[in-house]
Amino acid sequence: MKFNYGEPAQPPITLTEEERAQQDRPDSLANPHEPIVVESESIHLVDLDNVAKAEDRPRILILTPLRDAAPHLEKHFELLSQLTYPHHSIDLAFLVGDCTDDTLEVLHAEIDRLQKDSNPAQFRTAKIILKDFGANFDQSVEDRHSFHAQGTRRKGIGRSRNYLLYAALKPEHEWVYWRDVDIVENPPDIIEEFMQHDKDILVPNIWFHRYDKNGKDIEGRYDYNSWQESWRGRRLASRLSKDTILAEGYKEYRTHRKYLAWMGDWRKNKKKEVKLDGIGGVNILVKADVHRSGINFPCYAFENQADTEGFAAMAKRAGYEVVGLPNYVVWHIDTEEKEGNLKGNRAQIEAKEAKERERAQVEIHKGSV
Structure with a gap:
């Protein structure tokens, strides 16, 4: 197969029959419906769907x-x-x-x-x-x-x-x-x-x-x-x-x-x-x-x-x-x-209020005994 490395490569599908014959390229390369099977360890296909x-x-x-x-x-x-x-x-x-x-x-x-x-x-x-x-x-x-x-x-x-x-x-x-x-x-x-x-x-x-x-x-x-x-x-x-x-x-x-x-x-x-x-x-x-x-x-x-x-x-x-x-x-x-990072924030306030409620319940219990 002959390649001209001095010019950008043309997609095979854009070539005429005469151009393909001159470059000695197989006709199958120009078929847009057939995938080209490339066997190379440096090329990987990743199908994220499967x-x-x-x-x-x-x-x-x-x-x-x-x-x-x-x-x-x-x-x-x-x-x-x-x-x-x-x-x-x-x-x-x-x-x-x-x-x-x-x-x-x-x-x-x-x-x-x-x-x-x-x-x-x-x-x-x-x-x-x-x-x-x-x-x-x-x-x-x-x-x-x-x-x-x-x-x-x-x-x-x-x-x-x-x-x-x-x-x-x-x-x-x-x-x-x-x-x-x-x-x-x-x-x-x-x-x-x-x-x-x-x-x-x-x-x-x-x-x-x-x-x-x-x-x-x-x-x-x-x-x-x-x-x-x-x-x-x-x-x-x-x-x-x-x-x-x-x-x-x-x-x-x-x-x-x-x-x-x-x-x-x-x-x-x-x-x-x-x-x-x-x-x-x-x-x-x-x-x-x-x-x-x-x-x-x-x-x-x-x-x-x-x-x-x-x-x-x-x-x-x-x-x-x-x-x-x-x-x-x-x-x-x-x-x-x-203690201090959360001072004044909701979590700290809730914790303080919970402790105060517990303390109040203890006092009420003591008073009723």
Whole structure:
């Protein structure tokens, strides 16, 4: 076959019979109704309409961004190993960045132990992505959760999530399960239970355990980034610059939103659903096609939100459903945060009022005895 490399190639269908004969091209190349079968290892055909049908179970990608996470990795992999969803249908991916501890070394050791052929809990694949973003905020509780750190911090976390997502997502993945490293307790069948809801985006309630000086177990609400918008929140956003990140849970921004953390209780019906306008990032199950449609974690102000809250806003703008499970609780590590971040906000007020009601009932009971 002869080719003229000095001129742009012409589609065979545009050539006359004489031109085709001169270039010694087969007539079949000019047939617009017949697909050309090309056998080449460098050319791949991906049929997104049918790729999932090749799997016996939906393929899931579990994504976890890591920074200075070494102390939490042993528990993280313990919980991963206990997941009852078939491990051969699960891929793991981690992004390690801006670390000052031995997160990478511990992660390597844990993955090596988990992925040994002799380990029945072995997953299909595991991938580590390395990327530093130059994050300079401290990892202490005081600095991470200070009001002034929130805009920069949440933009940075959103960026790291996007890098991890686009480096790990494959055509065969039907679901993406975002899972933070500092979870300490969850049902082993959490993936199956989440998938039964068949929602575009789904989050559980996030609580923590705290023990007082007498050893009493105190249940605390952790994640205030999952919420339903209020008219006060909309009014506040309308008065802010479009470049401002409206950090939830701080007295500087009194939104009076309704938090998922205060909507439910783990003792009640776990299947109950509520619609949300913002979500936190501790535990998210997302249909992979939502991400493929361009819905990611904005590292800029999108409707005055960023990261996971911006993700929810972007998804709702595109017509996707964002759902929370108020009575399905995943337990987060106790970060020993001090009272104050939510001072003056609805959650703090409700908690204070509940304590006052309890105290009043005790006094009434004492007086009647």
